[in-house]
Amino acid sequence: SQTIHQWPATLVQPVGSPLSLECTVEGTSNPNLYWYRQAAGRGLQLLFYSVGIGQISSEVPQNLSASRPQDRQFILSSKKLLLSDSGFYLCAWSVKTSGANVLTFGAGSRLTVL
Template identity: 95%
Template sequence: SQTIHQWPATLVQPVGSPLSLECTVEGTSNPNLYWYRQAAGRGLQLLFYSVGIGQISSEVPQNLSASRPQDRQFILSSKKLLLSDSGFYLCAWSVFWQGAGELFFGEGSRLTVL
């Protein structure tokens, strides 16, 4: 069966510090991968998606970047965190087939920037 792992689960970082959130998927090959951010009490905002190794599409200009060094690994990074980067970050995967595909989400990483 397929599983998705995200870590760390919780992170408290000072403004200006770097960030690395990691997501790995097991039990599937060549998935589409996604990073979403959810601000407190708000909906989900798509940040990045990837359809293959090294292929990253950014949805929203921001202080963050993403990389996909391996087929089932997706990393969200920042060189210098801002207060506005605080939020709940969710990684998801899907296999898009015949015009449809559900997303499978990880348990999220809660980031607080102080």
């Protein structure tokens, strides 16, 4: 069966420090991969998505970047964190169900920037 892992689960970082969140998927090949951010009281905001190794699409201009060095690995990074980067970050992968794009999410990473 397919599983998705995200880490770390929680982190507290000072403003200006770097960030690296990792996501790996097991049990599937060539998945679509996504990074979402969920701020308090707001919906899920799509940050990046990838349809293959090295193929990254950015949805919003921001202080973050994403990379896909391997088929089932997706990394979210920042060189210098801002206070506004605080939030709940969710990695997801998609499977096609009768033409739809159903997402399976990881457990999330809670980032607090101080």
